[in-house]
Amino acid sequence: MLRVLDAAALRRWAAACVEALDADREDIDRINVYPVADGDTGTNLLHTLRAALDALLRVESGAEVGVAAAALARGALAGARGNSGVILSQVLRGFAEAFRDRPTADAAALRSAFARAADLAHAAVADPAPGTVLSVLRSVAEAVAETDAVPESGAAPGAGAEDAAxxxxVVVTAAxxxxxxxxxxxxxxxxLxxxxxxxxxxxxxxVILDALVATVTGQAARADVPQHRVPRSAAVLHAERESGSTEFGYEVMYLLDRTDDARAACLRAELAELGDCVSVVSDGTPGGLGLWTVHVHTNDVGAAVEVGIEAGRPHRITVVRFADQVAAEPSRFARDRAVVVVAxxxxxxxxxxxxxxxxxxxxxxxxxxxxxxxxxxARHVVVVPNADELTPVAEQAADQAVRSGQDVIVVPTASPVQGLAALAVHDATRRPGDDVVAMAEAAAATRRGELVVAQREALTWVGRCQPGDVLGMAEGEVVFIAEPADLVGAACRxxxxxxxxxxxxxxxxxxxxAPGGLAAELEEHLRRTHPEVELTVYPGGQTEAILRLGVE
Structure with missing residues (x-):
């Protein structure tokens, strides 16, 4: 039972959300009738949370909960899909703002998080209607606020005032x-x-709050979730909008930067004239100078993009024609899981x-x-790039694959030795979210080093090197310079x-x-100086490094 949330707990929660939404995605898609019966709410929520988890996995495991929550929110905003994804990004932004500058988050911080999340989510929608996720979220915020007056069972008088309930x-009440x-x-x-x-x-x-209950209590949530009926026919799903406005055939989304709060407000007003379901929301950077996500349903795609150009710099533009959305063919995926590795x-x-x-x-x-x-x-794919410079490339490829219906996450590895550590704990029988977290943690726990030959004269942290010098590197930084003739000694050092x-x-x-006998000399050196350490040697065959080392 957790008393506070830390970065590790947020990571487990995000992974559990991805797993649970993956399981419930089709059911949620099937009941998606408002504001447009486009059958993609579950899919959009899943893709948005996968992007959030992907960003969170890049945060150091020992980071403060505020830092982790900020990464989760920014990842959700950057990867938001559909109106539901935009709203979810604002929920997570509410958590990030409430947890800011905190090493851990207690019950009081969580109550503030729900209140802020409800405010931001409502502000993200131009014309909020009752009976939507916004109504559900507001009810949650009001209910958890009331727990502030309820003392924790068994608490000593005056103890834990900031964590009374x-x-x-708090999380069980929310769910x-x-x-x-x-x-x-x-x-x-x-x-509906x-x-x-x-x-x-x-x-x-x-689903997301049930996952939070499981993360905090260690037990599955026991809330009585209402069941729904399968929609009766296709015609009944095409309900008119409550606002009475004309239906629009296209969804336009893009990220926006180089803007500010004032221009974003103008953009919101201009989009409202072009369509409905308008959202223009930011990552919370002061002054609105950070990243924004824009969403609108419209018939004039060009105008929706043009007003974005006037407001800032649109990128990652997505246009979806609702009539063209079809479910992925079941035969598309031949297996459930795969790992793609760069070597x-x-x-x-x-x-x-x-x-x-x-x-x-x-x-x-x-x-x-x-x-x-x-x-x-494969339906679920983990990409292991094994080089810092390849991580952005892998992320772009993963993003394109996600847009076409695959579930893809990049585990950031800076060296093949970290990739080997990640593969060593990979378990295809484990839940995908848990497996990705385990792989990322194994990679992060592996320290990396290598011996390389300098190609040009350069100034390093330990002095100036000349072409041909042997550089000993740890975690990407030069830690010593050795003579070319002493490769074995450099490896031992x-x-x-x-x-x-x-x-x-x-x-x-x-x-x-590498010179012949390097592996044998290294093994003998460790036998004498570190007999407690186990050494495993493989012929890597790489040309960029004489030797790569991983230490766990």
């Missing part, structure tokens, strides 16, 4: 209230009543293939990585430096240009 009581408020949505919105369903966005929020040497490539990964050799571009992802024919802060297992990938 306890974290568990139960959301379930009950969801049951009321058909009575508040005629479109006609279709015989509850609000799809509200149903997604219940820069023949030996390393064979190691990864031996672990069952799809391997791309060399320094691929976006198109090549995308081909490997889609060619895996590097492993000693890396083990000076501890370690039980050393993994070595020997490069194509």
């Amino acid at each position: 306890g974290l568990a009581e 139960r209230t959301a379930a009950h408020a969801l049951a009321e949505t058909p009575r508040q919105l005629a479109a 009543a006609r279709a015989g369903v509850v609000d799809a966005g509200g149903r997604g929020l219940v 820069d040497g023949a030996g390393a490539a064979e190691l990864f293939r031996g672990e069952g990964a799809v391997v791309v050799v060399g320094r691929p571009g976006v198109a090549e990585l995308l081909a490997a992802i889609t060619g895996s024919r 590097l492993v000693d430096l890396m083990l000076s802060v501890g370690g039980e297992l050393v993994t070595a990938l020997v490069g194509a240009e």
